[in-house]
Amino acid sequence: MKLLALIKKEFRRFFHDPRLLLTVVLPGLFIFALYSVIGSAISGNATYEYNVYVVGQSQVVSAIEATVKESGSTVRWLNGSEEEARKAIEERQADACLVFSDQFDTAASGAQVELIYDLSNEKSSAFSSVASPVLHAYGMRFSFVATSVTDEQNFGREVIANMIPVLVVAFVFSACMSVTLESVAGEKERGTLGTILATSVKRSQIALGKVIPLSCIAALGAASSFLGVMLSMPKLMGMNLATVAGSYGFVSYLFIFLLILSFVPLIVSAVTAVSTYSRTVKEASGYTSVIMILVMVVSLVTSFISAGDWFVAVPVLNSVLAIEAILRGNIMVWQTLVSVAANIVYTALLVLLIARMFSSERIMFRK
Amino acid sequence: MSDIISQDSHSFFKQEVVRAENLRKTFLLSRKQQRLEKTNAKRKIAVDGLSFSAFGGEIYGLLGPNGAGKTTTLRMLSTLIRPEGGDAFILGHSICKDPAKVRDCIGFMTGELRLEGFFTPDYLFDFFGAMHGIDKNALHERKEMLFRKFGIDRFREVKVSELSTGMAQKVSLVVSIVHDPEVIIFDEPTNGLDVLTAKVVTDFLAELKAMGKSVLLSTHIFSLVEKLCDRVGIIIDGKMTAEGTLEELCGGASLEDTFFRIYRGIKGDTL
Numbered sequence: 001m002k003l004l005a006l007i008k009k010e011f012r013r014f015f016h017d018p019r020l021l022l023t024v025v026l027p028g029l030f031i032f033a034l035y036s037v038i039g040s041a042i043s044g045n046a047t048y049e050y051n052v053y054v055v056g057q058s059q060v061v062s063a064i065e066a067t068v069k070e071s072g073s074t075v076r077w078l079n080g081s082e083e084e085a086r087k088a089i090e091e092r093q094a095d096a097c098l099v100f101s102d103q104f105d106t107a108a109s110g111a112q113v114e115l116i117y118d119l120s121n122e123k124s125s126a127f128s129s130v131a132s133p134v135l136h137a138y139g140m141r142f143s144f145v146a147t148s149v150t151d152e153q154n155f156g157r158e159v160i161a162n163m164i165p166v167l168v169v170a171f172v173f174s175a176c177m178s179v180t181l182e183s184v185a186g187e188k189e190r191g192t193l194g195t196i197l198a199t200s201v202k203r204s205q206i207a208l209g210k211v212i213p214l215s216c217i218a219a220l221g222a223a224s225s226f227l228g229v230m231l232s233m234p235k236l237m238g239m240n241l242a243t244v245a246g247s248y249g250f251v252s253y254l255f256i257f258l259l260i261l262s263f264v265p266l267i268v269s270a271v272t273a274v275s276t277y278s279r280t281v282k283e284a285s286g287y288t289s290v291i292m293i294l295v296m297v298v299s300l301v302t303s304f305i306s307a308g309d310w311f312v313a314v315p316v317l318n319s320v321l322a323i324e325a326i327l328r329g330n331i332m333v334w335q336t337l338v339s340v341a342a343n344i345v346y347t348a349l350l351v352l353l354i355a356r357m358f359s360s361e362r363i364m365f366r367k
Numbered sequence: 368m369s370d371i372i373s374q375d376s377h378s379f380f381k382q383e384v385v386r387a388e389n390l391r392k393t394f395l396l397s398r399k400q401q402r403l404e405k406t407n408a409k410r411k412i413a414v415d416g417l418s419f420s421a422f423g424g425e426i427y428g429l430l431g432p433n434g435a436g437k438t439t440t441l442r443m444l445s446t447l448i449r450p451e452g453g454d455a456f457i458l459g460h461s462i463c464k465d466p467a468k469v470r471d472c473i474g475f476m477t478g479e480l481r482l483e484g485f486f487t488p489d490y491l492f493d494f495f496g497a498m499h500g501i502d503k504n505a506l507h508e509r510k511e512m513l514f515r516k517f518g519i520d521r522f523r524e525v526k527v528s529e530l531s532t533g534m535a536q537k538v539s540l541v542v543s544i545v546h547d548p549e550v551i552i553f554d555e556p557t558n559g560l561d562v563l564t565a566k567v568v569t570d571f572l573a574e575l576k577a578m579g580k581s582v583l584l585s586t587h588i589f590s591l592v593e594k595l596c597d598r599v600g601i602i603i604d605g606k607m608t609a610e611g612t613l614e615e616l617c618g619g620a621s622l623e624d625t626f627f628r629i630y631r632g633i634k635g636d637t638l
Contacts (some may be wrong), residue, residue, distance in 0.1 A: 005497035013485060191481040196543075198480055199498040200470040219577060359447040 002201045006209025010183060014217050024217065026223030027171075032231055050127045051093070053085035056100030058113070058264045060138045064098075064131050071130065075243070082116075089116060095124045133312045155347055164327055165320040167226065168260060169299040175221030176267045177285075180214050184275035185284035194365070197358060207354040210262045211347070215265040222264065247341050254325050255336045259326075262343035263319045267295075269350035276364075312338040315346050382579045384458055384546040384550055385444065389485035390414050391452035392439050392605075413439040415605035416453070418488040421583050421598070423549075428596035429585040430626065436605035440479065441554045445475035445584070451479035457550055471499065476543040477554035484528025486520050488538045491527065492545055506545070513541045517567065524601060533564035540568065544575075551575055559592060569595060570592050589623045603633050 014020050051067065054061055054077050065075045078085075078094060085097035101112040115131055116122040187193040196206060271288055278284035299320045312318045318339035325332050357363045376599075392409040401407065414436040421427035421512050429437045442448045444455055445464035454461055460468040482491055496506040514520040517537045527535055536559070543549060556572065557565040572582055572595055587591060593613065599622075600610040607627050611615055617625045 002498055002500065005494055009494055012490070013483070017485060035499065081484075187483070190483070191479055192483045194447065195480040195482060195495075198447060198470065198475050198543075199495065200467045200500075202467070203500045365442075365448060 003205045003209055006196075006201070006205060007213045010210065010213035010217075011185070014179065014213070017112055020179070020182070024055065024175060024221035025224050027174070027221065028226075028228035031225055031228035048123060048126075050075045050095045050123065051078055051088075052076070052127065053082075053088065053094055053097035054100070055080070055082050055085065055097065055101065056104060058100045058104045060105075060113075060135060060292065063138065064134045066133050068127075078280045082348055086116060089118050089124065092118070092121055095121065095293040096127045098131070126182055127278075158292050161294045162324075165302070165323040166296075166299050168222070168263075168323060169295060169316065169320060171225035172218065172260070172264055172267055173295055175218040175225065175227055176214070176264070176271045177288055177292065178221065179217045180210075180271040180279050181275055181284050183214055183289065184210055184272050185278050185281045188276065188278075188364070189280045197364065202355075203358040204351065204355040206358055207272070207351045211265055211269050211351055211354070213265075214272065215268045217265045218268050219260070222260075228258050250329060252329075255326050255331060255333075256323055258340050259319045259322055259343075262347070263316075266315060266343045266346045266350070269347045271352065273357065276354055309335070311335075315343065318342055369636045380551065381575070383420050384423050384453065384581060385427070386420075387417055387419050387444070387453070387455040387595065389453035390417040390440060390443055390450045390455060392436075392443060392448070392450055393511040396500040412605050414443070414450070417602070417605065417607050418453075419458055419600045419607055419610055421550075421581055423581050424556070424576060424579045426572060426595050428592040428599040429583070429602055430587065430589075430592055430599050430622075431585075431602035432587060432630075435602040437587075437602055437606075438554050441475070441477065441552050441585055444469075445473060445552055446470055446474075451599070471546070472549050474544040474546070474548040474551045475537055475554075476552070476556065478558060479554075480539075482527050482535070482539055482542060485526060487524050487526055488514070488530075488541070489523040491538065491542055495542045501546055509545065509547065513544075516571070517541055532559060533561050536564060539568040540571070549580060551580055551582045553582065555586055556584055557586075557588065589621075589626065593622050602628055603630060608633060 014275070050073060052075055061077065066076050067079075070291075078088075082097065082099055085094060085099075088094035089097060095117070097116040099114040101110065101114065104111050104113065113135060115128060115135065117128040184193075197203075221303050270291065271284075274291065275281075275284040275289045278287060295316050298314075298316045302317065302320050302324060312335050318335075322332065322336045322339045326336070381563050384417070390528070391412075391626075392414040393412050396404065396406070396409055396411050400411075401409075404411070416584070417436070417440055419427075429440060431437050439448070443450045444457065444462060446462050449463065456462070457469050458472050460472065462469050486494070492510045492514075492521060493506065496510075501509075501626075511520075515565050517540070519534070519537060519541060522530055523536055527538060530538065540556075542551075542552075551572075556568050560568065569591065572584070575582055576595075576597075582595075596613070599611050599616060601616075609625075612624065618629050620628075
């Protein structure tokens, strides 16, 4: 009952204060708006000359050229074989290739056009985005195939596997910071935590009464930021997110969910411990910034180290590497489960530490 | 039946509800504090072997100048800080060995402990009631009674941060006794209050005494002690220098004169 009252108090403090609520929801909206604007600016404003091979003939190329010109860019048509074109696209010497079947414009049936491009090349993807609607709208019956020289799913997976774990860590940490500093160091600074300590409620309950609701709120904040990135990705990267997201199975999502679910309380506990130790929000903010830098470094170095099995014991690193592996399609069951278990154990240890800190007059009542 | 009650309450009035035995507490001095105090000592003795007893149904006042160790003593008794030596017992529970039980039977109010300004008195009363494990129905009845008595009912849904200082102090007082404790410990209960609120508080302390509660308060206001306290302990430099009823201590003189006579006897003429 006491623990429930403590949890409810944190939720009430948070959800009844529009300013605090905004600090959690705003980053997601801000990221979405910013990334979308950047994405539009990259694809919309730059003038560029596309190098496009044409194999066969059709009048539709002039319609494509006109549409490209409308967006402020130009097209240089190149002649060559399909093989030459593919090689050039792979080597990024050309942006795309249009392969028309014989007598494309006059054939009564069986007309076919293939658009070859490179999904991993931003300009090539942009040309595909412009040319595809023109081809679809061309007033005749034909089959149209758009083929990327790189595998769309693999490319998407690679991008996501490199980006998502770092973003998860960054968003979780910043969400934890924004709610925990105010709730713990703020209460300590204002003297309101001492009033709770003067009651008979157990210190471990006070610690859990902070960590549980703050983890939920931080998870909400991290989810908001995460959604902001994911929804703006199609504009920013020119990727079809649904294709990539659909390539992961239920187990992948379940494991990622478990990892994040165990990672959030760990970070909240760490920030709570630091906030409990600090005398003021300002002091706590200083210490937490240092920890955030360390955590971000750990999450970024994963690309440069070849981690053995020992990584499962290292907080942050274990979650980042496990999420990376899952997103690359290499689910490592035992490593993931041990990482989740390790996060839970570290969180429990931190909660015990926080409870001890609440009992320490040197920490709680020093001037 | 009435005989039983009267015998029980009579025995409670004689019962020793607070017993402090040789309490000792020191604080580490920072370099700045060492310079200000003109000392090389690394620790300052805040409470030095303090012993006293308070009985059921009485108001016991700890009187002393600023820095005498009154607040430190009350904070030790309320288990917020631990004594380095000695022990104290509240209704038989040791503050060192059984702090949770002590916290359950005391109500503690001090200016250092505040209420979250974001919440309303109504919510805070319920919250602290839950912290003490009070049954919902009993809590509701007690809330209505105390809110009416202190005139909080009209402000029950106003955030504490938007209340006047006096009203916020009343809310703090009411919240500190949400669990109807037997022993009430108040540190400078009338500090910073306007005359009207101070009167409400002093009247309530007298009422608590009439209800058989034991009140332990610290103050440096002579008139408050003279008006309310049954017995008083004078603390100077962390030591109990005199203790007894007002009559025993003053012998007909005013408390102020008696205090300064004792003070000069220890510290010399320097005030």
